[in-house]
Amino acid sequence: MENSRNFVLVLTLSLAVLIGWQWAMDYFYPQPEEVPVTAEKVDTPAEQAEVAHSRTGGLQDSAAIAQEAADLETSLASPERVAIDSPKIAGSINLQGAFLDDVVLKDYAATADDSDDEPVRIFSPRGTPAQQVSQFGFLVNGEKLSDDTVWESSGGALSQDNPVTLTHAAGDGLTLEQTWSIDENYMLTVEQAVSNTSGVPVVVQPYGLVSRTSDTASADFFIAHSGPIGSFDQSVDYDYDYDDVEDEKTVSMAGKTDWVGFTDIYWLAAMVPQEGTAPDATFRSLGGNLFRADMIYDPITIPTGRKVTTTSRLYAGAKDSEILDAYQDAGIPQFGLAIDWGWFRWFEKPLLWLLKNIFELVGNFGVAIIILTIIVRGLMFPIAQKQFASMAGMKAIQPKMKALQEKYKDDRVKQQQEMQKLFKEEQVNPLAGCLPLILQIPIFFALYKVLYLAIEMRHQDFLWISDLSAPDPATILNLFGLLPFTPPSFLAIGVLAVLLGVTMWLTFKLNPSAMDPVQQQVFAIMPWVLMFIMAPFAAGLLLYWVTSNILTLAQQKYLYSKHPQLKAAAEKEKAEKAAAAKAGK
Template sequence: MNDQNRNLILATALSFLVILVWFLLFPPPEPQVADPNTPAVTALNEDGTEMALTPPVADASDTPQLATDAETRASILSEAERITIDTPAVSGSISLVGGRIDDLSLNNYFETLEEDSPTVTLLSPVGESEAYYALYGWAPAGDLGFEDVPGANTPWQIESGDTLTPETPVTLVWDNGNGLIFRRTISIDEDFMFEITQSVENTTETPVRMAPYGIVARHGLPSDLQNFFILHEGVVRKIDGTLDEIAYDDLPDLDFIQREGTPAEVIDVTENGWIGFTDKYWMTTLIPGEQQPFTSVTRYVPSSDIYQTEARLPTMTAAPGQTTEIRTQLFAGAKEWETIRDYQNEGGIARFLDSIDWGWFYFLTKPIFWMLHTLNALIGNMGVAIIALTLIIKAVLLPLAFKSYVSMAKMKELQPEMEKLKERAGDDRQKLQQGMMELYKTNKVNPASGCLPILLQIPIFFSLYKVIFVTLELRHAPFFGWLNDLSAPDPSSIFNFFGLLPWAAPEPGSIMALLFIGILPLLLGVSMWLQQKLNPAPTDPTQAMIFAYLPWVFMFMLGSFASGLLVYWIANNTITFAQQYTIMRSQGFKPDVFGNIRSGFQRKKPEEK
C-alpha cells in the first residue's frame, strides 16, 4: 500500500473517530417535561378579522391535569364516551368529546422483545404525560361564531356504527341548534390510513361560510426522542413537490407571526401536499385530498409546550337546504416501506415514500434498502440478507477493486527501486517526487488507482448505516443465536464472558458496555487487523503506530453501533481480504500475512531505532 492510500485511509479513519468521540463526549440533552393544554389556533377571515380554529381554554378547570400514579390510562379514557377502533394493524378508540382520534396502539409492534411487552402506543389523550392526537373541526367565517361550529370540545353523538373496522365506518353528528347539522364519517383500511369526511347540512334560509381544518398536536417532546444527527425527528411535510423537514429543536425558533400569536410558519400549498410529525419508526400525517389546495401550518406554543401541525382548507359555502362536505386522510402508524409505497403509487399521495428519512445519499440509500428488502424476502433472515448484499456490492465494485489491487501489487514490486530513490534523493523532496513519477511512468503504474474503491466505500458505508439505523424493517429483526435485534448493539459482553457467567451484561449505552464489548465488535477488530496484515507496516514510525492501534480503537468505538452494521463491516472486511489476497497472488505478489503478523510483534533493538 503506497503512502497516498495510507494517508487517505488514515484521514478517513481519524475523521470518523472525531465524529464518534464528539457524540460520546457531548450527548444530546434530555427531553423536556410536557405540560399539556388545549391547542388554540387562529387564522383570518376574508375581511381581515381574526377567527379561532379551536376555542381557547376558558379557565384552569377546563384544562385536564397530568395523570398521577393513581390515574391509569384506562381511567383517563373512561372520562368520555368512545368509539372502539379494531383493525388487524391498530386498536384504540375515538373520543366523542371533540371527535378526537387520541387513543391508538400498533398491534404488530412491541416496545421490547420481552414476551410480555406491551404494544407500541402511538396516540394518547390529553391528560397523559405525552398527549398526542388528531383533531378536526370547522373555523367560523362571516356571521358565524365559535358556538356555531364544532371544535376541540364539541360533544358529538353517534349516528351510525359503534366500532370502527375496515368494513364498518362510523358517523358522528352534532346539531348546533341554529339550523346547522354537522357530520363526521370516519373509515379506516387494513393498515394505517383513516379517511375523514366532514359535512355540514344547512337547514337555514341563508348561506353560511366556514373553513374545515385538521390538526395533529403533540404535548411536549417524545420520551424516546433519539436526537441523533443521522436521523430526522419532527415535522415532515410536502409543499407543491418539495419535501421539507423541521426538527423539534427548530420549532421554537420559527418566525413569530402576530396573527398566529406563537412561533409559526404558514405556507399556502396549491396541490398534492401533506404535513405531520415523524419519529424514527412512526408517523402521524394530515393528508388533504389529491389536487386539494390548503394552508400548511407549523407552530410551537411555548406557554403550554405544544408542537402542532395544521392543514387548513379553503373557506366553503353551504347554500340553504344543501350539504357541503370535504374528504381528507390521516396516516397514523408505522413507516412500513411497502405500505407507504402502496399509498404513494396506488393511493395517489405524491412522494409519500420520502417521508422515510433517506438522507443526503438518498440515491444510494433507496436502492440499497430495496435490494436488502428483496433479499430478506427471498432468504427470510435479515442478517443473511445483509451478508448477501455485501457480496453483491463487492461484486459490483470488483472491476475497480481489481485495478486497485493490481496497482498495489505492482507498487510492491517497485518498493526496492523506491527505497533506492529515497537514498539517492536524501532530503531533496522535489528530486524524490520527480524520480518517483518517472518510475511510475516507466512501469505504467497509477498510484491513485488504489484510492477509488476506498472513496466509493465511504458513501456506501454511510448509506447502509442510514438504512440500518432508520428503516423500520431492521427493528427487532433477528439474525441467529443471541443476535435477536439487528437494529440494536450486540447484547453479548466480555463482562459475563458472553453469557457463560451468571450475571447480566452491562446496559447498552453505558460506559461499562463500551469497555466490555461483545462478540461482533471483537470479530470486527480481528477482521480489520487481519486485513492490515496483507501489507507490511508503514516505514514511518508514527504511521505504523497509528495503523497498529486503529483496528482496536474501532473495535471499542463501534461496539455500541447497530449489530446489523457490524455484520456488514465484518463481511466486507472478510470479502475484501479474500479479494485482495487472490488478486495480488494472480499478479505474482504473494502477501506474507504471517510474516507481517510476526514482524508486528517483534521489537526493534535500541541500536536499530
C-alpha cells in the same frame, strides 16, 4: 524520543475522541436513571426539558411509563368512544372533541420480549405522558368548536368495511358531520361536512391537526430525521426539529402542502389534504414539550340550504417503505420520502428490497444481513481487483517516476509531460487506484443507512441477540448476559464490538502499506477506539461491519497473493523507513 512524544500525542487525541464520543452518545442517547414509581402526575414543563430520548423513541422515564399506563386505563375506559378494528390498526376515536387519540399497530410489538404481546402504541389521549392525537373540524365564522363538545356516532365500530359517521348539531341551523373510513393499511379518510339550514350564509374553514409531545420522540440523528416533516411543492422538508420549532414558536411552511405531520424513525403521523387544494401548513410550539402541526384550508362561504364537504386523509402507522411507496404511486407526492433515505436512495431501495427477499428465503434477519454483505462485497470485488492492479502498476514504475522527478526537478511542466508519457507507455492510470474506492463509498454507506432505517430489522433476533435494532445485550462487564445488570453505555462492550475491534486490527495488520511511526501508532489504536465508539450502535450494524471486515481480510490475502510485488515493495519501503527512523534517533 520524538516517537515517544508522538505516541503520547496520539494516545491523548484518541482518548479525547473516545470521551467526546461518549459525551455525544450520552447527549443523543441518554440512559434514563432509575426513579421510584409514583402515582404523581408527569413532570412539570420546566422539568420536561431534560427528557431522555432513545434511538427508536418512546417514554424512557419509569415514572412517566407508569403514569402513562394509569392514565390510559382511565381514559380508554370512557364509554364515549368509537372502537377501531382494521387489519393493521386498533384503537378508538374519542367522541369528546372527535379526537383520534388511541392507535396501536397490530403488526408491531411494543417490546422484543416474546412473553409480551402488547402492540406498539403511537397515539395516546391528551394529558397522558405519551400524548399524540389528531383532530379534523371546521372554524365556523372564525370560531372553533369547543374540544369538550360530545359528538354522536352511528355505524358501530370503524373497520375496513364499515365507515363511521360522527354528527353534531351546532345550533343556528348548522349541522357538522365527520365520516371516518380506513383502508387495509394505515390510512384513514375523513369527510368533513357542514350543512347550512339557517337563513344566512356562513363562512367555514376546514382544518386538520396532529398534536404530540416530543417526550416520546426518537433521537434526531444526522442520517435519520425525527420531528416535524412534510412535503411542500413536491419537496420533502427535513430541516426543522423540535428545538427549532420551540425557538421560533410558529413555523409557517412555504409552498403547496402535499402532506404534513410528525415522524419518528419507525412511525409516521401525517395529514394529506384534499386533492386540488392548497391549505396552509404550520408547526407550533405549545409549551411543555407539546407541538402541533396544522393544516388549514381556505375559507368557504356556504349559502343557506347548501352542504359543503372537504375530504382529508391521515396516515397513522409504520414507515414501511413498500406501503409508503404504494401511496406515492397512488398520487401522494413524495410520500415514500417520509423515510429519510438521503442522497443515496437509488442504491438504498434496491438494497432494502434484496435484504427483505433474502430474509424471506432464510427466515433469519441476521443471516440475511451476512448474506447481503457477502453479495455486495462480491459485486465490488472486481473494483477492488482493479484497484490492487493499479497499485501494483504504480509500485512497479516507482523507480522510473523518481528518476523523472529528479531529472526534471527544475522544470515542472516538462516533468508532468514526461510523467504522462510514462503512464501511457506502461499503461498505468494513476487515478485508477482512487476511483474504485470512490465508487464503493455510496454503496457501503447505503447499506449502512438501510440497516439503520429499516423497520424490518426491529425486534429481529440472531443467536444471543433478541433485537438487532438495539445494542448487543451481551457485554463483557455482565459476563455476556450472565449477570443481571446493564453496564453504562461507555463500558457496554459487547461480543460484536469486540469482534469489530479484532477484525479491524487484523485488517490494518495485514495491510503492509508503508507508514511512518506515528501513522503506525494511530492505526494500532484506532480499532480499539472504534470498538468503544460503535458498541452502543444497533447490533445489526455491527454484524454488518464485522462481516465486512472478515471479507476484507479474505480479499486482502487473496489479492496480495496475486500481486506479490506490491506486498514486497511495500514491505521494503516500510523497512527502509524504519531503518531511517532508527538512524535518526
